[in-house]
Amino acid sequence: MSVTAAAQELARPAVDAVAMPGSGRLVDLPWNWEIWLLVCLGLAVFGYAYGLHRLNAHARSRIFGVLRMTSFAAGIITLFVALISPLDALDDQLFSAHMVQHLLLMMVAAPLLVWGRPAMAFLWAFPISTRRIIGRLWVGGGLHRGVHALMSPLVVWLLCSMVLWFWHLPGPYGWALANEGVHTLEHFCFFITALMFWSLVIEPFGRRRLDYGSTLIFVATLGVQNGLLGALLTLAGHPFYSAHADTTAAWGLTALEDQQLAGIIMWIPASVIHLSCLGILFVLWMNNAEREARLILSARAHAPSSLVLQRYATVVAIAMTFALSGCERHAAASYWAISGAHADRGPALIEEYGCAACHTVAGVATARGLVGPPLAQFGHRAYIAGVLSNNPDNLVKWLRFPQSIIPGNAMPNTGLTDQDARDLAAYLYSDRAETGEK
Numbered sequence: 005m006s007v008t009a010a011a012q013e014l015a016r017p018a019v020d021a022v023a024m025p026g027s028g029r030l031v032d033l034p035w036n037w038e039i040w041l042l043v044c045l046g047l048a049v050f051g052y053a054y055g056l057h058r059l060n061a062h063a064r065s066r067i068f069g070v071l072r073m074t075s076f077a078a079g080i081i082t083l084f085v086a087l088i089s090p091l092d093a094l095d096d097q098l099f100s101a102h103m104v105q106h107l108l109l110m111m112v113a114a115p116l117l118v119w120g121r122p123a124m125a126f127l128w129a130f131p132i133s134t135r136r137i138i139g140r141l142w143v144g145g146g147l148h149r150g151v152h153a154l155m156s157p158l159v160v161w162l163l164c165s166m167v168l169w170f171w172h173l174p175g176p177y178g179w180a181l182a183n184e185g186v187h188t189l190e191h192f193c194f195f196i197t198a199l200m201f202w203s204l205v206i207e208p209f210g211r212r213r214l215d216y217g218s219t220l221i222f223v224a225t226l227g228v229q230n231g232l233l234g235a236l237l238t239l240a241g242h243p244f245y246s247a248h249a250d251t252t253a254a255w256g257l258t259a260l261e262d263q264q265l266a267g268i269i270m271w272i273p274a275s276v277i278h279l280s281c282l283g284i285l286f287v288l289w290m291n292n293a294e295r296e297a298r299l300i301l302s303a304r305a306h307a308p309s310s311l312v313l314q315r316y317a318t319v320v321a322i323a324m325t326f327a328l329s330g331c332e333r334h335a336a337a338s339y340w341a342i343s344g345a346h347a348d349r350g351p352a353l354i355e356e357y358g359c360a361a362c363h364t365v366a367g368v369a370t371a372r373g374l375v376g377p378p379l380a381q382f383g384h385r386a387y388i389a390g391v392l393s394n395n396p397d398n399l400v401k402w403l404r405f406p407q408s409i410i411p412g413n414a415m416p417n418t419g420l421t422d423q424d425a426r427d428l429a430a431y432l433y434s435d436r437a438e439t440g441e442k
């Protein structure tokens with residue numbers, strides 16, 4: 005008799021034989037090697053890795069970096085544990101195991117994946133021709149408008165709340181456990197709404213849809229609902245769901261204890277994640293306020309003219325642009341001279357710093373990116389990124405620190421040196437970037 009068998013023999017009298025956890029039960033918990041799940045996970049990993057592989061090394065390390073790549077990998081591993089490991093079979097037997105699975109899907113896998121910036125990597129996995137078609141559909145086909153509407157904070161908030169309460173009603177819950185297809189639908193609803201939720205919280209595309217203060221309220225109000233449901237399950241006097249009634253005993257739990265355990269799992273660990281998230285958002289909020297205050301102060305130091313005067317100057321500039329548009333081509337050369345800058349280094353820098361991945365730039369054949377706006381006719385613009393008046397100082401500032409100017413926008417700080425930024429700015433203002441002609 006082996007040592008473990010002997011130990012089991014000794015332990016037996018202390019516990020009811022049927023209630024022994026693991027008394028042969030683990031054998032009944034197979035891995036879930038469902039083919040479509042494996043294909044989906046495989047495609048996600050391949051798309052991400054291949055997209056990163058096609059980006060140049062510089063853009064890869066700037067836009068993604070080791071942390072984001074690790075985060076994506078950790079997200080995939082969490083999905084694997086939640087959906088493929090024996091945990092998936094255990095969730096049919098124990099409500100508490102089912103809760104752990106949901107927690108992994110929504111509160112661990114989803115934020116890790118979102119933070120890994122998968123959309124951007126997947127886009128790069130496609131060849132340029134397909135990327136153009138996607139770009140056209142995105143802008144012209146109304147796809148962008150559809151996603152924008154679907155991702156509005158109110159819609160996401162309502163969807164998350166509805167999905168949370170609906171699937172915990174005894175009817176739909178039992179229905180999901182009785183029918184594999186419905187069970188998949190349940191997980192799909194939870195996972196998709198969690199991805200939407202975390203996309204708004206962590207890194208909205210382009211700019212933040214919600215300022216930090218509103219994001220705090222957004223997270224808190226959904227977190228409270230989650231905690232409320234957890235408390236309800238923990239404190240209830242009778243089990244709500246009959247689906248697990250016959251299987252909990254084998255794990256040494258009554259149905260009510262199993263439900264209490266599930267409630268605590270929903271209540272405490274989920275609240276810890278929500279509260280940590282609120283803490284981080286609060287710190288970001290304060291940092292951002294400080295940064296904005298500093299930007300305003302430095303803008304005042306650089307431009308003593310009042311805002312009214314600035315606006316007036318902008319209006320005059322726009323009017324003159326219209327007036328001169330007839331002789332535009334000839335006027336183009338003399339927008340802004342930047343002393344000590346070498347505009348001819350522009351195209352090489354645009355490739356080296358990965359700008360080409362996101363922008364279309366005249367005169368640079370590889371720069372066909374559609375993530376950011378095309379950088380043509382830059383000298384004609386009144387504003388840079390819609391917020392800074394267009395002048396060389398501001399352009400250099402934007403190129404070097406876009407994240408300080410619009411935190412959370414999709415253009416990363418690329419680590420440009422001052423000289424490189426000045427050379428790039430000179431190129432963007434030059435005739436060549438205007439026309440694409442050498």
Ligand code: HEC
Pocket residue numbers: 063067210211354357358359360361362363375376377378379385387388389390403410413414415416418420428
């Ligand atoms: C990951 C994608 C990405 C990379 C890399 C990137 N940008 Fe951008 N860029 C954007 C996005 C998105 C915007 C729009 C930001 C906004 O308006 O909030 C933008 C805006 C700009 C603008 C202002 C455009 C306008 O219409 O006002 C300029 C100029 C610019 N980028 C130049 C560059 C240069 C030069 C580089 C390389 C050093 C670069 N970008 C790298 C995504 C990117």
